[in-house]
Amino acid sequence: MPGYSDTKDDHLKRLRRVEGQVRGIAKMVEDDKYCIDILTQVSAATKALQSVALMLLDDHMGHCLVEAARAGGSEQEQKLKEASEAIARLVRS
Numbered sequence: 001m002p003g004y005s006d007t008k009d010d011h012l013k014r015l016r017r018v019e020g021q022v023r024g025i026a027k028m029v030e031d032d033k034y035c036i037d038i039l040t041q042v043s044a045a046t047k048a049l050q051s052v053a054l055m056l057l058d059d060h061m062g063h064c065l066v067e068a069a070r071a072g073g074s075e076q077e078q079k080l081k082e083a084s085e086a087i088a089r090l091v092r093s
Contacts (some may be wrong), residue, residue, distance in 0.1 A: 003063030004056055014052050021045040053090055057083070 004011055027043045061083060068079035 003059040008060060011052060011055065014048065018045055018048045021048060057086055
């Protein structure tokens, strides 16, 4: 089971909200809305996606990484590397 199993519904709810935001942004572009207003909405959608990413990362670390640490060995090293790389991607985005 993935680490987010207990919070899956929350993640899906947030993702659906982001999906609605992105559709709204597309509509703003179609309707030739003011650039700054569109950029404000893009920023809000980006922050919402980052929030989902951080929640998933927290779930991963609290479940998958902890389980791998208990197992030790190469699984522990692999999961730690994955988490580190995911954090690096989030920081760069």
